[in-house]
Amino acid sequence: MAIHKKAVSVAIGAAALASAAVLAPTQAMAQGYPTRPVTMIVPFAAGGPTDVVARSLAEAMRKSLGQTVVVENVGGAGGTIGTARVAKAPNDGYTVLLMHIGFSTAPALYRKLSYDQAHDFQPVGLTVDVPMTLIARENFPAANIKEFLTYVKANAGKLSMANAGIGSASHLCGLMFMSTIGSEFQTIPYKGTAPAMNDLLGKQVDFMCDQTTNTTGQIKAGKVKAYAVTSKTRVPSLPDLPTLDESGLKDFSVGIWHGLWAPKGTSPEIVAKLQASLQAGLDDPAFKQRMTELGAIVLNDKATPAALDTLVKSETAKWGAVIKKAGVYAD
Structure with missing residues:
Protein backbone atom coordinates (compact mmCIF):
# COMPACT_ATOMS: atom_id res chain seq x y z
CA MET A 1 0.00 0.00 0.00
CA ALA A 2 2.84 2.39 0.85
CA ILE A 3 4.42 1.75 -2.53
CA HIS A 4 1.09 2.48 -4.23
CA LYS A 5 0.77 5.82 -2.46
CA LYS A 6 4.30 6.75 -3.44
CA ALA A 7 3.59 5.90 -7.06
CA VAL A 8 0.48 8.05 -7.03
CA SER A 9 2.43 10.88 -5.43
CA VAL A 10 5.15 10.64 -8.06
CA ALA A 11 2.53 10.61 -10.84
CA ILE A 12 0.80 13.69 -9.47
CA GLY A 13 4.11 15.47 -9.11
CA ALA A 14 5.04 14.64 -12.68
CA ALA A 15 1.68 15.91 -13.94
CA ALA A 16 2.10 19.14 -12.01
CA LEU A 17 5.57 19.67 -13.46
CA ALA A 18 4.27 19.01 -16.97
CA SER A 19 1.43 21.48 -16.45
CA ALA A 20 3.85 24.09 -15.12
CA ALA A 21 6.10 23.55 -18.13
CA VAL A 22 3.17 24.29 -20.45
CA LEU A 23 2.00 27.34 -18.49
CA ALA A 24 5.43 28.89 -17.97
CA PRO A 25 5.93 30.13 -21.59
CA THR A 26 2.34 31.43 -21.69
CA GLN A 27 2.76 33.34 -18.44
CA ALA A 28 6.12 34.71 -19.55
CA MET A 29 4.60 35.84 -22.84
CA ALA A 30 1.74 37.53 -21.00
CA GLN A 31 4.11 39.33 -18.64
CA GLY A 32 6.13 40.75 -21.54
CA TYR A 33 3.12 41.57 -23.71
CA PRO A 34 3.14 43.42 -26.02
CA PRO A 131 -26.17 57.99 -32.46
CA MET A 132 -27.63 57.89 -35.94
CA THR A 133 -28.89 60.83 -37.97
CA LEU A 134 -31.78 60.89 -40.41
CA ILE A 135 -30.52 62.81 -43.43
CA ALA A 136 -31.68 63.45 -47.01
CA ARG A 137 -30.37 64.86 -50.26
CA GLU A 138 -29.76 68.59 -50.12
CA ASN A 139 -32.81 69.42 -52.26
CA PHE A 140 -35.29 67.15 -50.44
CA PRO A 141 -38.61 69.07 -50.21
CA ALA A 142 -39.27 68.70 -46.45
CA ALA A 143 -38.05 71.62 -44.31
CA ASN A 144 -38.20 69.91 -40.90
CA ILE A 145 -38.79 66.53 -39.28
CA LYS A 146 -42.56 66.99 -39.12
CA GLU A 147 -42.73 67.69 -42.85
CA PHE A 148 -40.26 64.88 -43.51
CA LEU A 149 -42.39 62.25 -41.75
CA THR A 150 -45.53 63.46 -43.53
CA TYR A 151 -43.80 63.44 -46.91
CA VAL A 152 -42.16 60.01 -46.65
CA LYS A 153 -45.39 58.36 -45.47
CA ALA A 154 -47.29 59.88 -48.39
CA ASN A 155 -44.61 58.89 -50.93
CA ALA A 156 -43.30 55.63 -49.47
CA GLY A 157 -43.27 53.60 -52.67
CA LYS A 158 -41.62 56.37 -54.66
CA LEU A 159 -38.65 57.14 -52.39
CA SER A 160 -35.28 55.44 -52.12
CA MET A 161 -33.38 54.86 -48.89
CA ALA A 162 -29.66 54.12 -49.11
CA ASN A 163 -27.68 51.90 -46.76
CA ALA A 164 -24.14 50.58 -46.52
CA GLY A 165 -25.16 46.98 -47.11
CA ILE A 166 -27.06 44.23 -45.33
CA GLY A 167 -26.14 44.14 -41.66
CA SER A 168 -24.64 47.63 -41.67
CA ALA A 169 -25.65 50.18 -39.05
CA SER A 170 -27.50 52.23 -41.68
CA HIS A 171 -29.39 49.11 -42.76
CA LEU A 172 -30.45 48.30 -39.18
CA CYS A 173 -31.57 51.86 -38.53
CA GLY A 174 -33.55 51.83 -41.77
CA LEU A 175 -35.30 48.61 -40.78
CA MET A 176 -36.28 50.10 -37.45
CA PHE A 177 -37.48 53.32 -39.09
CA MET A 178 -39.65 51.52 -41.66
CA SER A 179 -41.11 49.27 -38.96
CA THR A 180 -41.89 52.20 -36.68
CA ILE A 181 -43.70 54.36 -39.25
CA GLY A 182 -45.33 51.38 -40.95
CA SER A 183 -44.06 52.19 -44.45
CA GLU A 184 -41.66 50.58 -46.91
CA PHE A 185 -39.24 52.25 -49.30
CA GLN A 186 -36.94 51.22 -52.09
CA THR A 187 -33.87 50.19 -50.11
CA ILE A 188 -30.62 50.60 -52.01
CA PRO A 189 -27.69 48.63 -50.52
CA TYR A 190 -24.14 49.80 -51.26
CA LYS A 191 -20.75 48.26 -50.63
CA GLY A 192 -19.98 50.57 -47.75
CA THR A 193 -20.91 53.94 -46.30
CA ALA A 194 -18.74 56.02 -48.63
CA PRO A 195 -20.50 55.08 -51.90
CA ALA A 196 -23.91 55.41 -50.23
CA MET A 197 -23.03 58.91 -49.04
CA ASN A 198 -21.60 59.82 -52.46
CA ASP A 199 -24.89 58.97 -54.16
CA LEU A 200 -26.83 60.91 -51.53
CA LEU A 201 -24.59 63.93 -52.13
CA GLY A 202 -25.11 63.43 -55.86
CA LYS A 203 -28.89 63.32 -55.33
CA GLN A 204 -29.11 59.80 -56.75
CA VAL A 205 -31.00 58.56 -53.67
CA ASP A 206 -33.45 60.33 -51.39
CA PHE A 207 -32.41 59.71 -47.80
CA MET A 208 -30.53 57.49 -45.38
CA CYS A 209 -29.90 56.87 -41.71
CA ASP A 210 -26.23 56.88 -40.71
CA GLN A 211 -23.89 57.42 -37.78
CA THR A 212 -22.91 60.89 -36.62
CA THR A 213 -19.25 59.93 -37.08
CA ASN A 214 -19.97 59.85 -40.82
CA THR A 215 -22.58 62.57 -41.20
CA THR A 216 -21.64 65.43 -38.86
CA GLY A 217 -19.20 67.00 -41.32
CA GLN A 218 -21.67 66.82 -44.22
CA ILE A 219 -24.46 68.25 -42.05
CA LYS A 220 -22.38 71.19 -40.82
CA ALA A 221 -21.19 71.89 -44.37
CA GLY A 222 -24.80 72.05 -45.57
CA LYS A 223 -24.26 69.31 -48.14
CA VAL A 224 -27.22 67.25 -46.86
CA LYS A 225 -30.46 68.03 -45.07
CA ALA A 226 -30.59 66.72 -41.51
CA TYR A 227 -33.86 66.09 -39.74
CA ALA A 228 -33.34 64.19 -36.50
CA VAL A 229 -31.07 62.04 -34.34
CA THR A 230 -31.91 58.56 -33.06
CA SER A 231 -30.55 58.95 -29.53
CA LYS A 232 -32.74 59.40 -26.45
CA THR A 233 -31.42 62.92 -25.97
CA ARG A 234 -30.13 65.56 -28.36
CA VAL A 235 -26.51 65.34 -29.51
CA PRO A 236 -24.36 68.24 -28.19
CA SER A 237 -22.47 68.58 -31.48
CA LEU A 238 -25.79 68.87 -33.39
CA PRO A 239 -27.98 70.72 -30.86
CA ASP A 240 -30.58 71.93 -33.37
CA LEU A 241 -31.57 68.41 -34.42
CA PRO A 242 -34.52 66.98 -32.44
CA THR A 243 -34.70 63.33 -31.45
CA LEU A 244 -37.14 61.09 -33.28
CA ASP A 245 -38.71 60.33 -29.91
CA GLU A 246 -39.59 63.98 -29.29
CA SER A 247 -40.75 64.24 -32.92
CA GLY A 248 -43.56 61.75 -32.45
CA LEU A 249 -41.85 58.36 -32.86
CA LYS A 250 -42.11 57.45 -29.20
CA ASP A 251 -39.31 55.30 -27.75
CA PHE A 252 -37.43 55.26 -31.05
CA SER A 253 -33.82 54.84 -30.04
CA VAL A 254 -30.96 53.34 -32.05
CA GLY A 255 -27.42 53.68 -30.77
Whole structure:
Protein backbone atom coordinates (compact mmCIF):
# COMPACT_ATOMS: atom_id res chain seq x y z
CA MET A 1 0.00 0.00 0.00
CA ALA A 2 2.84 2.39 0.85
CA ILE A 3 4.42 1.75 -2.53
CA HIS A 4 1.09 2.48 -4.23
CA LYS A 5 0.77 5.82 -2.46
CA LYS A 6 4.30 6.75 -3.44
CA ALA A 7 3.59 5.90 -7.06
CA VAL A 8 0.48 8.05 -7.03
CA SER A 9 2.43 10.88 -5.43
CA VAL A 10 5.15 10.64 -8.06
CA ALA A 11 2.53 10.61 -10.84
CA ILE A 12 0.80 13.69 -9.47
CA GLY A 13 4.11 15.47 -9.11
CA ALA A 14 5.04 14.64 -12.68
CA ALA A 15 1.68 15.91 -13.94
CA ALA A 16 2.10 19.14 -12.01
CA LEU A 17 5.57 19.67 -13.46
CA ALA A 18 4.27 19.01 -16.97
CA SER A 19 1.43 21.48 -16.45
CA ALA A 20 3.85 24.09 -15.12
CA ALA A 21 6.10 23.55 -18.13
CA VAL A 22 3.17 24.29 -20.45
CA LEU A 23 2.00 27.34 -18.49
CA ALA A 24 5.43 28.89 -17.97
CA PRO A 25 5.93 30.13 -21.59
CA THR A 26 2.34 31.43 -21.69
CA GLN A 27 2.76 33.34 -18.44
CA ALA A 28 6.12 34.71 -19.55
CA MET A 29 4.60 35.84 -22.84
CA ALA A 30 1.74 37.53 -21.00
CA GLN A 31 4.11 39.33 -18.64
CA GLY A 32 6.13 40.75 -21.54
CA TYR A 33 3.12 41.57 -23.71
CA PRO A 34 3.14 43.42 -26.02
CA THR A 35 6.55 43.16 -27.64
CA ARG A 36 5.39 44.07 -31.14
CA PRO A 37 2.53 45.99 -32.82
CA VAL A 38 -1.06 44.90 -32.20
CA THR A 39 -3.41 44.64 -35.20
CA MET A 40 -6.93 45.98 -34.75
CA ILE A 41 -9.22 44.46 -37.39
CA VAL A 42 -12.05 46.72 -38.57
CA PRO A 43 -14.45 44.58 -40.63
CA PHE A 44 -15.51 47.52 -42.82
CA ALA A 45 -13.96 49.72 -45.48
CA ALA A 46 -11.51 52.48 -44.66
CA GLY A 47 -13.06 55.89 -44.14
CA GLY A 48 -16.34 54.56 -42.75
CA PRO A 49 -17.76 55.45 -39.32
CA THR A 50 -16.34 52.40 -37.52
CA ASP A 51 -12.95 53.04 -39.11
CA VAL A 52 -13.02 56.62 -37.79
CA VAL A 53 -13.57 55.34 -34.24
CA ALA A 54 -10.91 52.65 -34.63
CA ARG A 55 -8.15 54.97 -35.82
CA SER A 56 -8.73 57.43 -33.00
CA LEU A 57 -8.87 54.62 -30.45
CA ALA A 58 -5.78 52.90 -31.84
CA GLU A 59 -3.73 56.05 -31.32
CA ALA A 60 -5.10 56.50 -27.79
CA MET A 61 -4.35 52.88 -26.84
CA ARG A 62 -0.83 53.09 -28.26
CA LYS A 63 0.16 55.48 -25.49
CA SER A 64 -0.58 52.98 -22.71
CA LEU A 65 0.37 49.77 -24.55
CA GLY A 66 3.76 51.11 -25.56
CA GLN A 67 3.33 49.55 -28.99
CA THR A 68 1.73 50.71 -32.23
CA VAL A 69 -1.86 49.58 -32.81
CA VAL A 70 -2.25 49.03 -36.55
CA VAL A 71 -5.77 49.32 -37.99
CA GLU A 72 -6.44 46.80 -40.77
CA ASN A 73 -9.63 47.05 -42.80
CA VAL A 74 -11.08 43.67 -43.78
CA GLY A 75 -14.47 44.53 -45.26
CA GLY A 76 -17.22 42.53 -46.87
CA ALA A 77 -20.40 40.59 -46.06
CA GLY A 78 -21.69 43.02 -43.47
CA GLY A 79 -18.55 42.78 -41.36
CA THR A 80 -18.57 38.99 -41.08
CA ILE A 81 -15.40 38.42 -43.12
CA GLY A 82 -13.22 40.54 -40.87
CA THR A 83 -14.92 39.14 -37.78
CA ALA A 84 -14.16 35.60 -38.96
CA ARG A 85 -10.51 36.59 -39.46
CA VAL A 86 -10.22 37.43 -35.76
CA ALA A 87 -12.07 34.28 -34.69
CA LYS A 88 -9.40 32.21 -36.44
CA ALA A 89 -6.42 34.34 -35.38
CA PRO A 90 -3.85 33.17 -32.79
CA ASN A 91 -5.04 33.96 -29.27
CA ASP A 92 -1.83 35.76 -28.34
CA GLY A 93 -3.28 39.27 -28.00
CA TYR A 94 -1.78 40.59 -31.22
CA THR A 95 -5.04 40.51 -33.19
CA VAL A 96 -8.19 42.18 -31.86
CA LEU A 97 -11.55 43.09 -33.34
CA LEU A 98 -13.31 46.45 -33.21
CA MET A 99 -16.88 45.77 -34.28
CA HIS A 100 -20.21 47.48 -33.73
CA ILE A 101 -23.77 46.33 -33.10
CA GLY A 102 -23.49 44.11 -36.19
CA PHE A 103 -21.73 41.58 -33.97
CA SER A 104 -25.14 40.94 -32.36
CA THR A 105 -27.22 41.00 -35.53
CA ALA A 106 -25.13 38.70 -37.73
CA PRO A 107 -26.48 35.43 -36.24
CA ALA A 108 -30.00 36.43 -37.30
CA LEU A 109 -29.08 37.99 -40.63
CA TYR A 110 -26.81 35.24 -41.95
CA ARG A 111 -27.96 31.66 -42.33
CA LYS A 112 -24.36 30.46 -42.27
CA LEU A 113 -21.46 32.04 -40.40
CA SER A 114 -17.90 30.73 -40.42
CA TYR A 115 -17.58 31.55 -36.74
CA ASP A 116 -19.58 31.08 -33.55
CA GLN A 117 -20.43 34.51 -32.17
CA ALA A 118 -21.12 33.13 -28.69
CA HIS A 119 -18.01 30.95 -28.31
CA ASP A 120 -15.16 32.15 -30.55
CA PHE A 121 -14.45 35.51 -28.91
CA GLN A 122 -13.22 36.92 -25.63
CA PRO A 123 -14.84 40.29 -24.83
CA VAL A 124 -12.52 43.09 -23.74
CA GLY A 125 -14.93 45.99 -23.30
CA LEU A 126 -17.31 48.54 -24.79
CA THR A 127 -15.83 51.62 -26.42
CA VAL A 128 -18.31 54.20 -27.76
CA ASP A 129 -21.98 54.55 -28.60
CA VAL A 130 -22.72 56.47 -31.78
CA PRO A 131 -26.17 57.99 -32.46
CA MET A 132 -27.63 57.89 -35.94
CA THR A 133 -28.89 60.83 -37.97
CA LEU A 134 -31.78 60.89 -40.41
CA ILE A 135 -30.52 62.81 -43.43
CA ALA A 136 -31.68 63.45 -47.01
CA ARG A 137 -30.37 64.86 -50.26
CA GLU A 138 -29.76 68.59 -50.12
CA ASN A 139 -32.81 69.42 -52.26
CA PHE A 140 -35.29 67.15 -50.44
CA PRO A 141 -38.61 69.07 -50.21
CA ALA A 142 -39.27 68.70 -46.45
CA ALA A 143 -38.05 71.62 -44.31
CA ASN A 144 -38.20 69.91 -40.90
CA ILE A 145 -38.79 66.53 -39.28
CA LYS A 146 -42.56 66.99 -39.12
CA GLU A 147 -42.73 67.69 -42.85
CA PHE A 148 -40.26 64.88 -43.51
CA LEU A 149 -42.39 62.25 -41.75
CA THR A 150 -45.53 63.46 -43.53
CA TYR A 151 -43.80 63.44 -46.91
CA VAL A 152 -42.16 60.01 -46.65
CA LYS A 153 -45.39 58.36 -45.47
CA ALA A 154 -47.29 59.88 -48.39
CA ASN A 155 -44.61 58.89 -50.93
CA ALA A 156 -43.30 55.63 -49.47
CA GLY A 157 -43.27 53.60 -52.67
CA LYS A 158 -41.62 56.37 -54.66
CA LEU A 159 -38.65 57.14 -52.39
CA SER A 160 -35.28 55.44 -52.12
CA MET A 161 -33.38 54.86 -48.89
CA ALA A 162 -29.66 54.12 -49.11
CA ASN A 163 -27.68 51.90 -46.76
CA ALA A 164 -24.14 50.58 -46.52
CA GLY A 165 -25.16 46.98 -47.11
CA ILE A 166 -27.06 44.23 -45.33
CA GLY A 167 -26.14 44.14 -41.66
CA SER A 168 -24.64 47.63 -41.67
CA ALA A 169 -25.65 50.18 -39.05
CA SER A 170 -27.50 52.23 -41.68
CA HIS A 171 -29.39 49.11 -42.76
CA LEU A 172 -30.45 48.30 -39.18
CA CYS A 173 -31.57 51.86 -38.53
CA GLY A 174 -33.55 51.83 -41.77
CA LEU A 175 -35.30 48.61 -40.78
CA MET A 176 -36.28 50.10 -37.45
CA PHE A 177 -37.48 53.32 -39.09
CA MET A 178 -39.65 51.52 -41.66
CA SER A 179 -41.11 49.27 -38.96
CA THR A 180 -41.89 52.20 -36.68
CA ILE A 181 -43.70 54.36 -39.25
CA GLY A 182 -45.33 51.38 -40.95
CA SER A 183 -44.06 52.19 -44.45
CA GLU A 184 -41.66 50.58 -46.91
CA PHE A 185 -39.24 52.25 -49.30
CA GLN A 186 -36.94 51.22 -52.09
CA THR A 187 -33.87 50.19 -50.11
CA ILE A 188 -30.62 50.60 -52.01
CA PRO A 189 -27.69 48.63 -50.52
CA TYR A 190 -24.14 49.80 -51.26
CA LYS A 191 -20.75 48.26 -50.63
CA GLY A 192 -19.98 50.57 -47.75
CA THR A 193 -20.91 53.94 -46.30
CA ALA A 194 -18.74 56.02 -48.63
CA PRO A 195 -20.50 55.08 -51.90
CA ALA A 196 -23.91 55.41 -50.23
CA MET A 197 -23.03 58.91 -49.04
CA ASN A 198 -21.60 59.82 -52.46
CA ASP A 199 -24.89 58.97 -54.16
CA LEU A 200 -26.83 60.91 -51.53
CA LEU A 201 -24.59 63.93 -52.13
CA GLY A 202 -25.11 63.43 -55.86
CA LYS A 203 -28.89 63.32 -55.33
CA GLN A 204 -29.11 59.80 -56.75
CA VAL A 205 -31.00 58.56 -53.67
CA ASP A 206 -33.45 60.33 -51.39
CA PHE A 207 -32.41 59.71 -47.80
CA MET A 208 -30.53 57.49 -45.38
CA CYS A 209 -29.90 56.87 -41.71
CA ASP A 210 -26.23 56.88 -40.71
CA GLN A 211 -23.89 57.42 -37.78
CA THR A 212 -22.91 60.89 -36.62
CA THR A 213 -19.25 59.93 -37.08
CA ASN A 214 -19.97 59.85 -40.82
CA THR A 215 -22.58 62.57 -41.20
CA THR A 216 -21.64 65.43 -38.86
CA GLY A 217 -19.20 67.00 -41.32
CA GLN A 218 -21.67 66.82 -44.22
CA ILE A 219 -24.46 68.25 -42.05
CA LYS A 220 -22.38 71.19 -40.82
CA ALA A 221 -21.19 71.89 -44.37
CA GLY A 222 -24.80 72.05 -45.57
CA LYS A 223 -24.26 69.31 -48.14
CA VAL A 224 -27.22 67.25 -46.86
CA LYS A 225 -30.46 68.03 -45.07
CA ALA A 226 -30.59 66.72 -41.51
CA TYR A 227 -33.86 66.09 -39.74
CA ALA A 228 -33.34 64.19 -36.50
CA VAL A 229 -31.07 62.04 -34.34
CA THR A 230 -31.91 58.56 -33.06
CA SER A 231 -30.55 58.95 -29.53
CA LYS A 232 -32.74 59.40 -26.45
CA THR A 233 -31.42 62.92 -25.97
CA ARG A 234 -30.13 65.56 -28.36
CA VAL A 235 -26.51 65.34 -29.51
CA PRO A 236 -24.36 68.24 -28.19
CA SER A 237 -22.47 68.58 -31.48
CA LEU A 238 -25.79 68.87 -33.39
CA PRO A 239 -27.98 70.72 -30.86
CA ASP A 240 -30.58 71.93 -33.37
CA LEU A 241 -31.57 68.41 -34.42
CA PRO A 242 -34.52 66.98 -32.44
CA THR A 243 -34.70 63.33 -31.45
CA LEU A 244 -37.14 61.09 -33.28
CA ASP A 245 -38.71 60.33 -29.91
CA GLU A 246 -39.59 63.98 -29.29
CA SER A 247 -40.75 64.24 -32.92
CA GLY A 248 -43.56 61.75 -32.45
CA LEU A 249 -41.85 58.36 -32.86
CA LYS A 250 -42.11 57.45 -29.20
CA ASP A 251 -39.31 55.30 -27.75
CA PHE A 252 -37.43 55.26 -31.05
CA SER A 253 -33.82 54.84 -30.04
CA VAL A 254 -30.96 53.34 -32.05
CA GLY A 255 -27.42 53.68 -30.77
CA ILE A 256 -24.57 51.98 -32.60
CA TRP A 257 -22.35 50.71 -29.82
CA HIS A 258 -18.84 49.49 -30.56
CA GLY A 259 -16.88 46.85 -28.69
CA LEU A 260 -13.42 45.33 -28.58
CA TRP A 261 -12.82 41.55 -28.69
CA ALA A 262 -9.88 39.16 -28.71
CA PRO A 263 -9.95 35.56 -29.96
CA LYS A 264 -11.27 32.99 -27.49
CA GLY A 265 -8.56 31.49 -25.32
CA THR A 266 -6.56 34.69 -24.97
CA SER A 267 -4.96 34.52 -21.53
CA PRO A 268 -6.59 36.45 -18.66
CA GLU A 269 -3.35 38.36 -18.16
CA ILE A 270 -3.31 39.62 -21.76
CA VAL A 271 -7.02 40.43 -21.69
CA ALA A 272 -6.43 42.44 -18.52
CA LYS A 273 -3.65 44.42 -20.24
CA LEU A 274 -5.86 45.06 -23.27
CA GLN A 275 -8.73 46.14 -21.03
CA ALA A 276 -6.47 48.50 -19.06
CA SER A 277 -5.18 50.01 -22.30
CA LEU A 278 -8.73 50.35 -23.60
CA GLN A 279 -9.75 52.14 -20.41
CA ALA A 280 -6.78 54.48 -20.67
CA GLY A 281 -7.58 55.14 -24.32
CA LEU A 282 -11.19 56.03 -23.60
CA ASP A 283 -10.05 58.38 -20.83
CA ASP A 284 -7.53 60.09 -23.12
CA PRO A 285 -8.53 63.79 -23.50
CA ALA A 286 -7.71 63.89 -27.22
CA PHE A 287 -9.84 60.82 -27.92
CA LYS A 288 -12.75 62.14 -25.87
CA GLN A 289 -12.59 65.49 -27.65
CA ARG A 290 -12.59 63.85 -31.08
CA MET A 291 -15.58 61.66 -30.21
CA THR A 292 -17.49 64.65 -28.80
CA GLU A 293 -16.93 66.54 -32.04
CA LEU A 294 -18.41 63.59 -33.95
CA GLY A 295 -21.38 63.15 -31.62
CA ALA A 296 -20.18 59.83 -30.18
CA ILE A 297 -20.64 58.95 -26.51
CA VAL A 298 -17.54 57.50 -24.84
CA LEU A 299 -18.48 54.48 -22.70
CA ASN A 300 -15.55 54.66 -20.30
CA ASP A 301 -17.70 53.31 -17.45
CA LYS A 302 -18.48 50.14 -19.47
CA ALA A 303 -15.05 49.25 -20.79
CA THR A 304 -15.10 45.78 -19.20
CA PRO A 305 -15.51 42.22 -20.50
CA ALA A 306 -18.62 41.70 -18.35
CA ALA A 307 -20.38 44.84 -19.63
CA LEU A 308 -19.72 43.92 -23.28
CA ASP A 309 -20.79 40.30 -22.78
CA THR A 310 -24.05 41.33 -21.11
CA LEU A 311 -24.91 43.85 -23.83
CA VAL A 312 -24.15 41.40 -26.66
CA LYS A 313 -26.57 38.85 -25.20
CA SER A 314 -29.42 41.36 -24.81
CA GLU A 315 -28.84 42.97 -28.21
CA THR A 316 -28.69 39.59 -29.97
CA ALA A 317 -32.14 38.79 -28.63
CA LYS A 318 -33.55 42.26 -29.39
CA TRP A 319 -32.34 42.55 -32.97
CA GLY A 320 -33.01 38.91 -33.72
CA ALA A 321 -36.71 39.62 -33.20
CA VAL A 322 -36.61 42.77 -35.39
CA ILE A 323 -34.81 40.98 -38.23
CA LYS A 324 -37.09 37.97 -38.08
CA LYS A 325 -40.16 40.22 -38.29
CA ALA A 326 -38.68 42.08 -41.27
CA GLY A 327 -37.88 38.78 -43.01
CA VAL A 328 -34.43 40.00 -44.06
CA TYR A 329 -31.68 37.42 -44.56
CA ALA A 330 -28.31 37.27 -46.26
CA ASP A 331 -26.58 34.22 -47.69
